[in-house]
Every structure is written in C-alpha cells, then in structure tokens.
Amino acid sequence: MQLSIAKLVTVLVVVLLAVTVITTGVGLLAVNTNHRALETQHEAEARDHAHSVATAIGHQLRFYQGILQLIASKPEVGNLLEFSDETDIFKWSLSVAQLLPGSFGTALADTRGVVIGNPMALRIGPACMADMEASVNGGSGRYPVLHTNVPGFEHFDLIAPV
Numbered sequence: 292m293q294l295s296i297a298k299l300v301t302v303l304v305v306v307l308l309a310v311t312v313i314t315t316g317v318g319l320l321a322v323n324t325n326h327r328a329l330e331t332q333h334e335a336e337a338r339d340h341a342h343s344v345a346t347a348i349g350h351q352l353r354f355y356q357g358i359l360q361l362i363a364s365k366p367e368v369g370n371l372l373e374f375s376d377e378t379d380i381f382k383w384s385l386s387v388a389q390l391l392p393g394s395f396g397t398a399l400a401d402t403r404g405v406v407i408g409n410p411m412a413l414r415i416g417p418a419c420m421a422d423m424e425a426s427v428n429g430g431s432g433r434y435p436v437l438h439t440n441v442p443g444f445e446h447f448d449l450i451a452p453v
Contacts, residue, residue: 352435355391356449362387363451372399372407372453381408388414395446399453403427416441422448 362368371383380399384407388397396414398406404424406415415423418438435447 352447352449355394356435356451358391359449359451363453368399368453372401377408381413384408384413395444398423400424400427419448423450426450 371380375383384396384398388394391397396419398408398410398413398415400406400423404420404427406413406420406423410416410420416438418436418440422436435449437445437447439445
C-alpha cells in the first residue's frame with residue numbers, strides 16, 4: 292500500500308497538530324499548577340505576615356496598657372483627681388501624653404467618665420469620650436476599641452481606672 296504525497300502530508304500535519312495540542316495542553320496545565328502553587332504560597336506568606344503584625348500590635352498594646360496601669364495606680368494621680376483643679380489636671384494630662392511615644396492624647400475623667408479639661412486640646416475625640424463613659428458604666432464590649440473614623444489618626448483607646 293502506497294500513500295500518496297498528499298495523504299502523507301495530511302497525516303503528518305494531523306500528527307503535528309495533535310502533538311502541538313497535547314504539548315500546549317500539558318504546558319498550560321503546568322503553568323496553571325505553578326500559578327496555583329505560587330498563589331497558595333503568597334497567601335500563606337500574607338497570612339503569616341498578618342499574624343506577625345497582629346502579634347506585634349498585641350505586644351505593644353499590652354506594654355502601653357501596663358504603663359497606663361502603673362500611672363493610674365500612683366497615689367499622686369488619685370490625689371490629683373481628688374484635690375486638684377481642672378487646670379492642674381489638664382496640664383498633667385498634657386505632660387503624660389508627651390511621655391508616651393506615639394500616643395495621640397491622654398486625659399483623666401471623672402466618675403461619670405467625662406473628660407476633665409478641654410477634650411479637643413487633649414486630643415480626645417467624641418468616640419474616645421464615649422469609650423470612657425462606657426468604661427465607667429460597665430464597659431462597651433471588646434477592649435481595646437479600635438477607632439478608624441478619622442483617616443490618618445487610627446488608634447486604640449486604652450483605659451485604666453484610677
């Protein structure tokens with residue numbers, strides 16, 4: 292049986308097309324598999340990074356909460372609240388804010404949770420004041436509260452009883 296040149300060329304073209312389709316399919320499958328593996332790896336790295344950042348933030352919050360509790364436990368602070376006027380308390384709050392790197396503001400509040408002094412001058416916003424009032428009235432749920440309502444001034448509120 293002899294094949295004509297036309298039939299031979301047709302068979303070779305079909306074989307060549309089949310080989311091309313198969314190798315292209317295998318190549319695409321390999322690329323897809325590698326893409327998924329890289330995507331999974333990037334997701335795992337992002338998850339690990341987010342966990343590390345969250346852990347670091349948690350450590351920093353515990354550190355600042357410890358400092359805050361040490362300050363609040365000092366007898367001088369209780370005496371300041373009990374015997375000083377609003378001006379002295381305001382000045383004390385400003386001086387403490389300068390001692391805490393990265394803090395936006397500090398304030399002392401009365402037994403109702405109302406800030407003593409000018410809240411805006413102390414850099415205590417409405418959401419922060421609401422947190423202090425809620426803290427005095429039995430808490431507001433999750434602590435510390437994250438405030439994100441003012442872009443560029445996202446922060447946590449830390450509160451300690453005096």
